[in-house]
Amino acid sequence: MADPQSNARLRADAGAPTSGVIHVRTRLTADFTVISNALAQRRGSAVTIGVAVYILSLPTGTPVSIAALCAHFTEGEILISRALRELEAAGYLERRRERLSSGQIRTRTYFYDVPGGAPQPDPDGPPEPPKPPRPRKPSAAEQSTSSPVAEQAAPAPPPDQPEEPTALADADPRAVAVLASLRRVDPRLVLSEREAVRLASAVAAWLAAGVGPSRITALLTTGLPDRFLTRPAGILAFRLRETPLPAPPPVSLPPVPDRPAVLPFQTCDGCERAFRGPEPGHCRDCRGHLVGGLLRAAG
Numbered sequence: 001m002a003d004p005q006s007n008a009r010l011r012a013d014a015g016a017p018t019s020g021v022i023h024v025r026t027r028l029t030a031d032f033t034v035i036s037n038a039l040a041q042r043r044g045s046a047v048t049i050g051v052a053v054y055i056l057s058l059p060t061g062t063p064v065s066i067a068a069l070c071a072h073f074t075e076g077e078i079l080i081s082r083a084l085r086e087l088e089a090a091g092y093l094e095r096r097r098e099r100l101s102s103g104q105i106r107t108r109t110y111f112y113d114v115p116g117g118a119p120q121p122d123p124d125g126p127p128e129p130p131k132p133p134r135p136r137k138p139s140a141a142e143q144s145t146s147s148p149v150a151e152q153a154a155p156a157p158p159p160d161q162p163e164e165p166t167a168l169a170d171a172d173p174r175a176v177a178v179l180a181s182l183r184r185v186d187p188r189l190v191l192s193e194r195e196a197v198r199l200a201s202a203v204a205a206w207l208a209a210g211v212g213p214s215r216i217t218a219l220l221t222t223g224l225p226d227r228f229l230t231r232p233a234g235i236l237a238f239r240l241r242e243t244p245l246p247a248p249p250p251v252s253l254p255p256v257p258d259r260p261a262v263l264p265f266q267t268c269d270g271c272e273r274a275f276r277g278p279e280p281g282h283c284r285d286c287r288g289h290l291v292g293g294l295l296r297a298a299g
Contacts, residue, residue, distance in 0.1 A: 033057040048083040089230045091115025171200035178213045185221045195233035202240035
């Protein structure tokens with residue numbers, strides 16, 4: 001005899017949601033990456049979150065340039081570069097220019113689990129370069145006992161590195177004018193005085209390289225994201241730092257003045273001496289004698 005079957009619907013598990021996602025968890029012991037909810041649930045572009053998760057899953061030392069990311073994802077350079085700019089503006093991505101012992105300058109990329117966090121040393125990666133010690137502020141007693149000899153012994157800044165401006169009045173006025181005009185193109189590009197002072201040196205370098213103010217404005221305002229997740233000064237600093245400077249214009253040499261034509265040698269019809277002239281005749285002395293004789297005869 002067959003077992004009796006009931007047509008009643010099976011009761012759902014207690015505590016299970018009636019709608020939405022139901023997670024099926026699997027405890028991983030290898031090949032997994034820890035990601036903060038602030039990054040995984042970040043509002044905005046899905047491409048930005050995907051690029052961030054992919055970079056976090058890579059081992060230290062893996063190239064994460066735009067070309068390397070485009071070789072992995074199906075998105076193009078525009079979306080990938082925009083995602084990197086958003087991650088840098090949000091504080092997850094940082095690019096530092098560091099000088100090697102050979103004197104060469106290279107760019108190293110740091111990616112943070114939490115924006116603003118201190119980088120943790122990686123035992124498998126290269127050692128973190130030491131940071132310069134923060135200068136200690138002298139006490140009141142030390143300031144009162146300071147002598148001119150101690151002031152002369154203080155190290156001076158290198159002569160080949162220009163000092164950064166500390167006030168808006170010390171910055172290049174042309175660079176400040178370019179930064180102030182950005183808000184006319186995009187009203188969101190409002191900079192504080194401190195931010196303008198910090199960006200003025202980079203803009204001044206562009207101007208010194210021969211880039212016009214209108215060209216700098218176009219480079220800083222074209223293709224900006226629809227939403228700013230941080231202050232616009234971070235995006236402007238990234239563009240000024242990562243956009244290569246154009247080659248300096250060739251130095252034009254001063255025009256060489258035309259040399260006067262060299263007259264050929266002629267033989268004087270009077271004294272038979274050689275002189276330079278356009279045509280045969282008399283030399284200067286013989287012409288003087290002839291003119292003098294004609295004047296005496298006329299007188």
